[in-house]
Amino acid sequence: MRFEAIVVGVSSGGMNAMKVMFSHLPKDFKTPVIVVQHIGAHTDGHWIRLLNDKSNLTVKEADEKERIESGKVYIAPANYHLLIEKDKTFSLTIGERVNYSRPSIDVLFESAAEAYSNKLIGIILTGSNHDGTKGVKRVKECGGLTIIQNPETAESAYMPKSAIAASKPDHVLSLEAIAELLIELDKQI
Amino acid sequence: MEITPLLEAFFQKYSYDFRHYSEAHIRRRIINRMNVSGLESIDQMQSRLLTDEVFASEFLQDLSITVTEMFRDPGFYRSFREKVIPILKTYPFLKIWHAGCATGEEAYSVAILLQEEGLYDRTTIYATDFNQHGLSQAEEGIFPSKMMKDYTANYQLSGGKESFSDYYTSNYDSVIMNKSLKRNIVWANHNLVTDSVFAEVHVIFCRNVLIYFDNILQNKVQRLFHDSLINGGILCLGSKEGIRFTELFDRYTELDKKQRIFKKRY
């Protein structure tokens, strides 16, 4: 695989966006997808099960020390930062909030860029704060591919706009087009 | 950027061993500190650490994340009340260890719970951390008033039986916890990586500490806990922590799987 992992950052409007995106990905989609969605500290994993039902892939909460496997979608648990180690396992921490957020998109993206360097795809979707802006920049600096949801198609345009302004992304696309591109990239050796 | 040499040098000089902490976490803290202090390379960072002890102790604070709450995860405390308290009532005296107590909120929560269950008089709580700063704050028992709304909600959800505000006295923007709660708490500096067993205890709370450790260190600390617990003793971990991936998995039974409460086998 040309790319070994996909990280996704999404905030307000995220539930719908993820439903659209993940329902487009086929059952044999290999590249693991790792998501930070901003969510209240006390939500249980119910919405993750909901997403799992809507998707052809296994969608699950990321566990501490869990090894990242192909064909799975991992979601950061509420109230923890999610980081990726060099050996492609997850770490969870309860540090201070970053950009008022825990989990924070920047925290995931920056650690993922370190772990996967140019074999990483970073994606920013709808959202109303600037978390992820630094992270996506870092993905790019490390040679990864960056994709931002077209702000005009986003429920909340602020986060995609902020990410676009800070670093020239490789693609700016609608959700459906992002899914199509991912499917194509997933097939490349 | 390679961080291992810096951690190695830090250990040699100061005896604090972070070589088996989560690499991604430590890296993040190092980069933050470098940015804040205007250091441009990891080499610069390392030599500053080795020559400037004030800077080194700041760095130590950076690596000790003391984010905590009273009655954090109310469901856990509720389960503790229901499933663990009946077991504890069978002992004539109790020793409880809070490993990684940060600024003390968890130890005060348990003191409150034990008092309500009529067990506090026969209990000694050892609350330990390697962060001396946090320990001093814990010992003072002074917390910001603005947190009390959340803590009260947590307390009520956890099955609290009284009015939470009876446990502290307000003073402008801070509150001080009642003396009667501190009476049986011993605050002590203890490093889980380098220090050893110091008491045989009935219960260990080590919540949200092991997540910062790699597998090797988790195993080591789990052995320390196993050695410190009496047979039938209780181990309470954080809501995302488990022993499934450690060597000691089969030495415990699960009292509450979801709330991560384990009982050492006889």
Ligand SMILES: C[S@@+](CC[C@H](N)C(=O)[O-])C[C@H]1O[C@@H](n2cnc3c(N)ncnc32)[C@H](O)[C@@H]1O
């Ligand atoms: C996030 S706090 C957890 C506080 C509390 N147990 C809770 O769950 O709310 C983590 C604490 O672990 C402590 N800690 C980290 N490494 C340690 C070590 N090697 N020995 C003792 N304490 C340590 C830190 O100083 C910090 O206070």
